Each structure stands twice: as C-alpha cells, then as structure tokens.
Amino acid sequence: MPIDAAKALAAEPRTGEIAWTTKDVQLYHLGIGAGIPATDPDELRYTLESRLHVLPSFATVAGSGAPGVISGLSMPGVEVELAKVLHGGQTLEIHRPIPAEGTATATHRLAAVYDKGKAAILVLRTEVADADGPLWTNDAQIFVRGEGGWGGDRGPSTRLEPPAGEPDETVERFVREDQALLYRLSGDWNPLHADPEFARRAGFDKPILHGLCTYGIxxxxxxxxxxxxxxxxxRSYTTRFAGVVYPGETLRIRMWREEGRVRVAVSAVRGVPPREGGRAWGRGDAPVLADTVVEHS
Structure with missing residues (x-):
C-alpha cells in the first residue's frame, strides 16, 4: 500500500528554521490580487513596505512555501503520485499577528491519516513559533485519489449546515490569466498550476489556480x-476546497455575519472581468470553497 498509516503517524516530527522578508509578504499579496488600484491607500497596506500589514493567510507560504502538499508527500510511509493529489482543505489558527519580516521554527508532522474509501486524506500539521512564542498552527488536508480502502478511520465530518438567509455582503474578484504563475513564485511549484500537459494527466482541461490562492483572495x-x-x-480561518478555479474566471464571495465569526461561500461565476463587459463564459455558479469560517475578535 503506497500509504502506510501506522508508519506515517509514528514518524518523528520534522523541525527547521524558516525566515521571510517584506519582499516575500509583498509578493504573496500581489499573488492573491492585492494592489488594484495600485495607489489606493487600502491596497498600499498590502504592497508598500513602509505601511505593510501581513494578511494571516501568508502563513501558508511563509519561509518554506506551501508545505501542506509537497512536504506532506515526502513524509515516511507516504509514496504517492503527485498527479493523484489535491488540496482538500485548510485550517489556520493565528496566535498573534505575523510580523512583516522574521525568523521562526517550523515543526511539521502528520497529525492524522483518514480512509475515505476511494481516497485517503493526510492531515499535515505545521506549528510555527519565534523567540516570543507561538505564531500560528496550520493544518493542511491532502486528498489522495485512489489510495483509500484499507479499513482505516474515516475521520470527522467537516460539513456545516448552510448559512441562513441572504448573505450580508457579496463581492466579486477577477482572477487574472497569469494569477497562478505569479502565485507559484511564493513557493508552490506544483506543475498542475502551470503545465498544460501535466494538468491534462491530472484530469483537468488546463492548469488550475492553487486552492491556497483562492483561500488568500x-x-x-x-x-x-x-x-x-x-x-x-x-483568529482562525478554515475551509474545504469544493471545486477548482481556472485563471480567467471571476470569484463570487458571499459573506454572512455571525457572532465572532464570518461564514463564507465562494463560487466561480464567469470568465470575463466585470469592468471589461462583453459576453461572459464560465461554469454558472460552481462552488469552489465551502464550509468556510473566519473567526475574529
């Protein structure tokens, strides 16, 4: 069996030093679409080093670049083909604001291996701390097609009841044709997001956007x-990746306010930016992020 759950869970954690600079933060922000309009004061806090605020989802790429997928496949007891792998979900807990530059210690381990029958799910936990204490905890759920069926624990259900009523806010964000090419410079080099031939082998018509890019947007x-x-x-941010996004599509982001948190649903709705007009193409209102919750103070 390509996944040996007992061996994977018994493996020693991997610990290493990571570092990031303001340039890394700025590049990440640009990769998720910040900086439009370029001189907007609200955008400059994401792009100008003298005003830089760090969006918490930067934690998913800080220092080592998207450890949830690539590093998870190199853990002991895990031998699978990259083309069978998709990012199934992400949970991020922020312990305190992320500095615009810093060094820290990152500890990676497989926290769980679940048997979903036709697939396996690996949960890779990354805990990051600096000299002042814990900074963040990341859980990446890695979905591996065709690797289930050994009779293991199916794991907890992550499905939530849909939010009640109409959303409090709805916004749309256009995904540029080069968005995945820019985002991958933050460290996720999976060819699924750039190489048309590899994408076809993985079952897609063309390269798809990184799930974590949609997560950041x-x-x-x-x-x-x-x-x-x-x-x-x-304070925390969790989602389940329910579908793919193709560069050139538009994301519709629906938000519901609840006490201490925001419920979110994201879909791909069309393939031309609203400002350009013309005939829209796309997949209707295809879900791409589900069971999404942002907890806040």
Missing amino acids: TLKAVVDTLLGGDVSRV
Missing part, C-alpha cells in the same frame, strides 16, 4: 469588507 475580501481592513482581528 477570500480572506482578503473578508478582512477588507467586514473587518475594516484590520488583519490583526483574524
């Missing part, structure tokens, strides 16, 4: 729309 929309642009208010 969505958190920025929530912070800017409902949290007054204050990145320090985010």
